[in-house]
Amino acid sequence: DGGITQSPKYLFRKEGQNVTLSCEQNLNHDAMYWYRQDPGQGLRLIYYSQIVNDFQKGDIAEGYSVSREKKESFPLTVTSAQKNPTAFYLCASTLGRGLINRYNEQFFGPGTRLTVL
Amino acid sequence: AQKITQTQPGMFVQEKEAVTLDCTYDTSDPSYGLFWYKQPSSGEMIFLIYQGSYDQQNATEGRYSLNFQKARKSANLVISASQLGDSAMYFCAMRGPSGNTPLVFGKGTRLSVIA
Numbered sequence: 001d002g003g004i005t006q007s008p009k010y011l012f013r014k015e016g017q018n019v020t021l022s023c024e025q026n027l028n029h030d031a032m033y034w035y036r037q038d039p040g041q042g043l044r045l046i047y048y049s050q051i052v053n054d055f056q057k058g059d060i061a062e063g064y065s066v067s068r069e070k071k072e073s074f075p076l077t078v079t080s081a082q083k084n085p086t087a088f089y090l091c092a093s094t095l096g097r098g099l100i101n102r103y104n105e106q107f108f109g110p111g112t113r114l115t116v117l
Numbered sequence: 118a119q120k121i122t123q124t125q126p127g128m129f130v131q132e133k134e135a136v137t138l139d140c141t142y143d144t145s146d147p148s149y150g151l152f153w154y155k156q157p158s159s160g161e162m163i164f165l166i167y168q169g170s171y172d173q174q175n176a177t178e179g180r181y182s183l184n185f186q187k188a189r190k191s192a193n194l195v196i197s198a199s200q201l202g203d204s205a206m207y208f209c210a211m212r213g214p215s216g217n218t219p220l221v222f223g224k225g226t227r228l229s230v231i232a
Contacts, residue, residue, distance in 0.1 A: 031217035042208060042224040050217045058219065088160060096217030101169060104150065104216035108162035 002027045004109035006091050011114045013078070013085070021076045021112045023091035031096035032074035033106070036060060037088040046089075049074055050096060078114065086116045119144045121209050121223035128228050130199045137184070138194040138226045140209035149213025151192040152220060153183070156206040168192055170213070196228075204230045 004025045013019045025032065031050045035043040045058030049068040063082025068074055074093075078085045091109040120143040130136035142151065153165040168176045168183045176183040184193040196203055206227050210220040 033219050035222075040225075040227075043220075043222040045219050045221075048219045090160075090162065092162075092220075094217055101150065101216065104212065105152070105164050105167065106210075106212075106220050107164075108154075111160045113160075 004091060004093055004107055006089075006109035006112050008112060009110065011112055013114060013116050015116060016080045018077055018079050019114065021078065021089055021091075021114070023074045023076065023109060024072055025074075025091075025093045025107075025109075026072060027093060027095075027107060028071070029093035029095050029107070030071070031094045032068070033092045033094075034058075034064075034066065034074070034076045035090045035092065037090060037111075043090060046076065084116075085114055088113050119146075119149070119211055119213070119221045121211055121221055123209055123223035123226050125226045126224075128226055130196075130203075130228065130230055132201060132230055132232050133198055135195060135197045136199055136228065138196070138207050138209075138228065140192045140194065140223060142190050142192060142209075142211050144190075144211065144213060146213045149211055151183070151185070152210045152212070153181070153192075153194045154208045154210065155203075156208065156225070158205070162208075165207075166194065199230045201230050201232060204228060 007022045033048040034046040047066040049055035065077045089112045092106045122141045149170045151168045155163040166178045182195045206225045208225045209223045
């Protein structure tokens with residue numbers, strides 16, 4: 001079955017540590033995205049990548065880093081510079097070709113809940 | 118810049134009744150798409166319905182329909198015959214004009230269906 005996998009589902013981090021959240025998709029999608037969701041809030045964009053070896057900052061990129069070495073993979077590193085990293089992190093992907101249409105639906109992974117101890 | 122506004126933090130609806138969740142948007146792009154997602158307590162994001170800015174008819178998907186009023190820049194979600202399983206967070210989002218730009222989300226509406 002095609003889809004997006006995120007691991008781990010739950011992650012605990014000590015203050016001052018860097019952690020990496022995994023995101024893999026087998027949908028052959030060009031574009032991938034990372035969002036952060038705080039309790040009772042909407043989704044805020046951290047980083048996105050429209051093609052391999054290229055990515056752009058979103059609205060809240062400070063304290064985060066990403067890489068896109070393979071089409072299928074878009075890992076997110078939460079660095080110690082991120083002051084309040086406890087949140088729910090969602091990875092998403094889109095076929096991403098052409099103009100906007102119904103088939104540019106954004107598919108989401110199941111998410112990773114990060115807690116800083 | 119694109120912006121989505123959802124003004125209802127929470128809504129209650131009786132089982133089997135219809136409910137409308139409000140969404141207004143702002144964009145300077147003539148071509149854009151509007152999406153609605155459902156997020157149950159498990160956290161997964163479930164795509165519900167899509168409306169393109171040039172679509173002549175309002176979108177429908179089963180019990181979900183979209184009341185699209187382009188001049189008012191609103192894209193309200195209508196859920197008919199509410200079920201207990203509809204209790205969740207609902208997010209309105211938009212993208213445009215190309216197919217790979219990130220979705221911009223509203224803050225969501227929490228819907229609670231009462232038996």
